[in-house]
Amino acid sequence: MTGNPWLRPYVLTGGRTRTRRNLYMHTLVSAPDYDPAYASRLLPEARRLYERAHASAESVAELSAHCGVSLGVTRVLLGDLASAGRVLIHPETYDSPYDPRLLKEVIHGLRELA
Template identity: 40%
Template sequence: MKNARQPREPGGHWYDDEAGPVVRPYAMTGGRTRPGTAVAALDLIAQVLAEPGAADDPTLEPEHTALLALCRDEPLSVAELAADADLPVGVVRVLLGDLMALGSVRVRTPVPPAQLPDERILREVINGLRAL
């Protein structure tokens, strides 16, 4: 029985029989571990939507194109993109930072809880509307 850790052929050390082709995350990001722009905007629940025609750029890497394809039709969170692309969240953040710098994606950040209206105020508005 062949061991999964042994190369299939000479020079085939980038292939694992059980896992398939092996590409380390730092190879996808050019060794970068943080997005170049808008780190705060790339929260796990931030919604990402591809701009129309963004995937047509021939200079994009396959991983960039895959992310654009995933969020082309509907916004997805950063966490969903990472899960759907089967990539680590850190890699997805770096790749999305690249796409943000190119203007290929729109990112909507969630409203921080401190900026949400107080529940008491909302109840008073509802009661006021009911009184009309």
């Protein structure tokens, strides 16, 4: 991409940095009722997120990484897709990203990797 690196994300989100929904990095998202015709009308970044969410339920962070879209833009685009009824935001297992249960699971997972 040439030019201002901030311009493309700004255009993708219409200048928005927040969404009406709480989309934490660990929030699971899926697209159980995938519509190829709808997908074909989306911007490439939103289409990649929508298609990936259809393949399997993934966290916001995973969708962001796999689709090459920044986390902030991912949250806004997923919020738009959810508002349009195209993706399902799964209920939170944890109250916040700082929930002690989540942090214990992260620590346990890191120890398993070591």
